[in-house]
Amino acid sequence: MAEKRAAGLFDLRGVLALLFAVYGFVLTVLGVAFTTQADLDKAAGVNVNLWMGLGMLAVALLFALWVRLRPLTVPEGEQPEQSERDA
Amino acid sequence: MVVGVHLLADADLRLDAAPIDYVLLGVYFVVVLGIGALARRSVSSSLDFFLSGRSLPAWVTGLAFISANLGAVEIFGMTANGAQYGIPTMHYYWIGAIPAMVFLGLVMMPFYYGSKVRSVPEFLLRRFGKFAHLVNGLSFAAAQVLIAGVNLFALATVVNLLLGWPLWLSVVVAAVIVLAYTSLGGLKAAVYNEVMQFFVIVAMMLPLTFVGLHKVGGWDGLVAKITAASPGTASEQLNSWPGMNLTGIGNATLSVLGIVFGLGFVLSFGYWTTNFAEVQRAMSAKSMSAARRTPLIGAYPKTFIALIIIIPGMIAAVLVPELAAFKQGQDTGVTYNNAILLLIRDLLPNGMLGIAITGLLAAFMAGMAANVSSFNTVFTYDLWQAYVRKDKPDEYYLKVGRVVTALGCLVAIGTAFIASNFTNIMDYLQTLFGFFNAPLFATFLLGMFWKRMTPLAGGLGLIAGTASAITVDVLNRNDVLHLAGQGASFVAASAAFVVDIAVSVLVSLVTRPKPDSELVGLVWSLTPRDQLRHDDTGENAGWYRKPGVLAAGVLVVTLALNIVFW
Numbered sequence: 257m258a259e260k261r262a263a264g265l266f267d268l269r270g271v272l273a274l275l276f277a278v279y280g281f282v283l284t285v286l287g288v289a290f291t292t293q294a295d296l297d298k299a300a301g302v303n304v305n306l307w308m309g310l311g312m313l314a315v316a317l318l319f320a321l322w323v324r325l326r327p328l329t330v331p332e333g334e335q336p337e338q339s340e341r342d343a
Numbered sequence: 344m345v346v347g348v349h350l351l352a353d354a355d356l357r358l359d360a361a362p363i364d365y366v367l368l369g370v371y372f373v374v375v376l377g378i379g380a381l382a383r384r385s386v387s388s389s390l391d392f393f394l395s396g397r398s399l400p401a402w403v404t405g406l407a408f409i410s411a412n413l414g415a416v417e418i419f420g421m422t423a424n425g426a427q428y429g430i431p432t433m434h435y436y437w438i439g440a441i442p443a444m445v446f447l448g449l450v451m452m453p454f455y456y457g458s459k460v461r462s463v464p465e466f467l468l469r470r471f472g473k474f475a476h477l478v479n480g481l482s483f484a485a486a487q488v489l490i491a492g493v494n495l496f497a498l499a500t501v502v503n504l505l506l507g508w509p510l511w512l513s514v515v516v517a518a519v520i521v522l523a524y525t526s527l528g529g530l531k532a533a534v535y536n537e538v539m540q541f542f543v544i545v546a547m548m549l550p551l552t553f554v555g556l557h558k559v560g561g562w563d564g565l566v567a568k569i570t571a572a573s574p575g576t577a578s579e580q581l582n583s584w585p586g587m588n589l590t591g592i593g594n595a596t597l598s599v600l601g602i603v604f605g606l607g608f609v610l611s612f613g614y615w616t617t618n619f620a621e622v623q624r625a626m627s628a629k630s631m632s633a634a635r636r637t638p639l640i641g642a643y644p645k646t647f648i649a650l651i652i653i654i655p656g657m658i659a660a661v662l663v664p665e666l667a668a669f670k671q672g673q674d675t676g677v678t679y680n681n682a683i684l685l686l687i688r689d690l691l692p693n694g695m696l697g698i699a700i701t702g703l704l705a706a707f708m709a710g711m712a713a714n715v716s717s718f719n720t721v722f723t724y725d726l727w728q729a730y731v732r733k734d735k736p737d738e739y740y741l742k743v744g745r746v747v748t749a750l751g752c753l754v755a756i757g758t759a760f761i762a763s764n765f766t767n768i769m770d771y772l773q774t775l776f777g778f779f780n781a782p783l784f785a786t787f788l789l790g791m792f793w794k795r796m797t798p799l800a801g802g803l804g805l806i807a808g809t810a811s812a813i814t815v816d817v818l819n820r821n822d823v824l825h826l827a828g829q830g831a832s833f834v835a836a837s838a839a840f841v842v843d844i845a846v847s848v849l850v851s852l853v854t855r856p857k858p859d860s861e862l863v864g865l866v867w868s869l870t871p872r873d874q875l876r877h878d879d880t881g882e883n884a885g886w887y888r889k890p891g892v893l894a895a896g897v898l899v900v901t902l903a904l905n906i907v908f909w
Contacts, residue, residue, distance in 0.1 A: 268403060268535050272542060275374055279546075279698060282367065286694040295692035300558040304550050305694045312546065 273319035276312045283309030356504050356681060358688050364697025371543070371701045375524055375708075378535045382528025389740040392529035393720040394461060394627045399531070401633035403538055405640030408444075408624040409648070410537035413544060414494045414710015417652060418703065422686075423679035424589070424829075425656020426666060429569065429580030430908055431589040432656070434602050436649035439611030441901045444638040444645065445894045447616045452625060454791060456634040457874055458864045461626070462717075463619040463783075464725040470790050470865045471801030472857075473729075478805045479783060480725040483619060484718055486779045488751055491714035492758025498707035499759060504684065505700060514759050517704075518752045521712050525719075526748040530627055533709070533716045537624075540705040541644070547702035548651040551683075554690050555658035565654075568661040572670065580657070583908050590830035598830075605833025609840040613784035620717040631877035632888065639893040646901055659686040711755065719747045778816070781836035782808020785843035794866045798857060800850035808843030812836060 287306025296303065386392050399407075424432040460466045464483060468476035495514055502513035524532045559565045570577040579588045585595040585602075592598040615621060615638070625637035659682040660666050665675040666685055677685065687699045723744045732739070786804050790796050815835035818824045824831070862869050877883065886892055 268538060271374060271378065271535075272539060275371070275539065276542070278370055279367065282363070283694050283698070286363065286692075290694075291692065298692060299554045299690055302554050302557060304554055304690070304692055308546065308550055308695055308698075311549075315542070 267323060269319045269323045273316045273323065276316035276319070280309050280312030280314075280316055283312060285309075356677070356684060356688070357507075358505055358684070358696060358700065359693070360505060360696060360700065361693040364693055364700060367694070367697035368701045368704070371539075371705060372520070374539070375520075375536050375705075378539075379524030379527040379532040382532040382535065385531060386529050386741075389723070389737050389744060390461070391531075392741050392744050393716075393723070394623070395529065395531040395534060397627055398629050399534060399627050399633075401628055401636040401640055403534060404624045404628045404633065404637040406541045406644065407534040407537040408621055408637050408641040409645045410541040410544075410709055411620055411624055411713035412710075413537075413541065413648075414497070414706050414713070417648075418544070418683060418706050419497055419680050421649075421652045422656035422659065422683040425653035426660035426670070426682040427656075427679045428586075428589045429657055430583050430653070431579070431586035431602075432653045433583055433649050433904075433908055434586060434589065434606055435611075436645060437901050437905050438602060438607040440615060440645055441642050441897060442607065443611040443615035444642040445898060446612060447622070447625070448635045448637070448639040448642075448890055449894055451616050451787070451791070452635045452638070453631070453874075453877075454865065454870075455622060455626060456628075456631050457870075461724050462721050463617055463622055464721055466865070467786075467801065468725070468729065470862070471786075471796075472798040474798060475786070475801035475805060476725065476729070478802050480721055480729075482779050482805075482809065483721050484726065486775055487620065487714045487718040487721070488754045489758050489761070489775060491711045491718070491751065491755035492760075493762040494707045494711035494714065495755050496759040496762040498704060498711065501684070501700070501703050501707070510763075514756055517708060517711075518756050521708050521715060522749055522752045525712050525716050526745045529744070530623065530716050530720075533712045534624060534627065536705070536712065537709045540702070540709040543698065543702040544706050545644075545648075545651070547687075547699040548648075548655060550695060551655040551686050551690060551699075552651045552658075555655055555662060555686060558690070559658055559662055565658060565661065569657065572661055572667060583905070590833060592830045601830055601833045601837075605830075605837045609781045609784065610833060610836040613780035613782075613836065613840075617780055617783040617787055619721060620713045623717050623720065630883060632879065632883035632890075635877060635890045636888065636893060639890055639897065642893075642897040643900070646897060646904065649904075655686055656682050659683070662686070663689055715748055715751045715755070718751045719744050722747045722751075778809050778812045778835075778839070781812060781839040782843040785840045786847060789844060789847050790866070792867050793851075794859065794862055794869055795851055795856050796847060797851045797854040799854045800847040803850050804843040804847035807846040808839040811842040812839035814838075 283305045287303050287309050291303055291305060295305075390397070421432060421435065424435070455463075455466060458466065458469060460469060464476055464480040467479050495517055498517045499510050499513035502508055502517065503510050506513075508516075524536065528535075556562065556565065559568055566581060569580055573580070576588060579586075585598045587593065587595060587598045590598045590601045590605075592601050621638075625634045628634040628637050656679075660670050660679075663677075663682075663685040665677045666679070666682060668675045669677055669679075683703075687696065691699055723740055727743055727747075728735075728740055732743075782805050785808060786801055789804075790801060812835040815824065815838050816831065819831040819835075824834075859869055864870050864874060879889070
């Protein structure tokens with residue numbers, strides 16, 4: 257059942273956590289250090305990168321927590337899937 | 344002179360991407376292709392490839408369910424509608440999608456999942472036999488490659504604006520990327536990417552909505568600006584009912600009827616309950632319970648996505664000078680379809696811009712992948728396996744699936760150029776759905792609840808229904824009927840529904856039905872109740888996982904939003 261093990265290694269929530277951690281980090285840095293007056297004027301004074309960056313870091317954290325609290329387990333009931341495949 | 348104006352406008356549409364934006368875009372595509380490669384490891388049978396081995400959890404299939412539809416259709420089409428018509432566009436969600444998704448989860452899913460069919464046309468095969476099956480299999484395959492072309496064209500437009508690549512090159516490159524991950528990882532890769540894309544789209548739309556509102560002075564500011572810009576039609580744009588600007592029907596009562604029956608009951612129910620590109624996501628869930636929860640879980644984000652898609656469209660129409668001028672009837676080289684791009688250009692700084700571009704590209708790619716991954720399933724199981732090469736080993740069909748995926752992408756490249764001739768993509772898509780989905784819904788409804796309906800009625804009803812939708816469309820295009828806006832597709836869908844039912848009933852009365860024994864699991868009155876019920880123990884336990892509770896919750900929320908935006 258190599259198939260099952262492969263599914264276990266590959267948790268979508270982890271991928272999402274990673275993606276938003278990277279995005280959040282980059283945006284926060286841009287927001288803090290590289291925001292120009294022109295950027296601020298565009299958005300009527302809102303630092304879009306900073307806020308979205310912090311938001312994405314929070315989302316990444318939530319996904320990571322979810323993985324931590326409810327880790328992916330190999331389902332015990334593999335029987336139904338097998339019978340469906342035969343049908 | 345005219346040429347000069349257009350060149351200027353094209354230059355203005357260009358998004359000023361910096362290197363950091365390309366880096367963020369690159370990160371996404373590395374992850375997408377990585378998922379394709381990883382998912383390939385779990386593909387060992389044709390069922391793995393086409394239905395992800397029926398193994399996915401409900402939250403994944405639920406988000407994929409709405410993401411499969413969150414392609415060019417919604418992002419460009421619904422913001423365009425928001426910019427042009429305003430609040431009445433919400434009907435597409437709150438009268439259309441949500442009730443239909445609830446109906447799918449509560450009523451229809453038990454038949455789909457319980458009968459173990461692998462596709463929507465296969466259900467028709469079991470219920471009505473080969474005639475209806477072939478009609479639907481062929482029309483669905485044709486519709487999917489057409490719509491894949493629309494998504495591909497939208498994608499190419501963005502790449503063209505962003506990188507300045509010629510349209511044809513953008514079309515080909517985008518098709519190759521979609522092909523790479525769908526033919527590697529099958530439905531699982533497509534579904535996982537849809538879920539990722541969902542979150543990136545939300546990340547793109549949220550700042551557009553909130554920063555946009557902030558810039559126009561909040562909701563009150565938006566109302567004031569719309570009223571000032573178009574005093575005559577402002578109240579139509581700011582109230583959801585009777586939505587006469589959306590339907591193009593001059594009478595308020597008929598307009599409401601058109602929205603409730605045409606858009607709500609026929610068009611949306613038809614689309615959300617029988618369109619295999621959507622239903623396939625639910626079929627790939629790991630249990631009956633998860634399959635029923637798929638559309639119900641999807642309905643919650645769907646309810647709120649209406650707000651962050653339509654409101655930015657409305658904001659764009661007052662905030663972006665070119666679009667505001669276009670709305671006043673001037674030729675500024677932009678159209679409503681550009682609303683979202685213009686808003687991104689005017690509001691987002693580099694960084695967030697890169698993520699917005701990523702979201703757009705991801706959405707159109709995922710939309711196209713949904714079309715391609717449902718097309719290859721129907722083509723392989725319902726056309727090739729059923730009529731051309733029967734009884735081959737499973738590996739053979741897995742191979743066919745991969746080849747057909749490539750062919751589907753090739754044809755989509757062709758249809759992308761058809762789509763380029765339509766100004767409002769949404770009109771084009773609605774027309775297509777009217778032709779294929781509305782009669783299909785009528786046939787399903789009658790077939791599931793009336794055991795007397797005969798195989799011949801199934802096939803003839805579909806043909807008559809589609810033919811009448813095409814007739815209404817042709818009459819309208821040739822000015823015999825006068826329906827502006829999107830009313831024409833509502834009327835075409837309604838005609839298709841009514842004609843389908845009428846023809847099916849008449850034909851059923853003079854032909855022989857299938858024996859009851861062959862209809863168990865396919866018709867309501869002949870299916871033992873416990874076969875439609877699902878296991879509610881273990882990981883399917885808990886009151887919050889009950890389909891009835893989920894459905895009631897989302898209906899209450901939708902009703903509340905309907906009242907707020909009355």
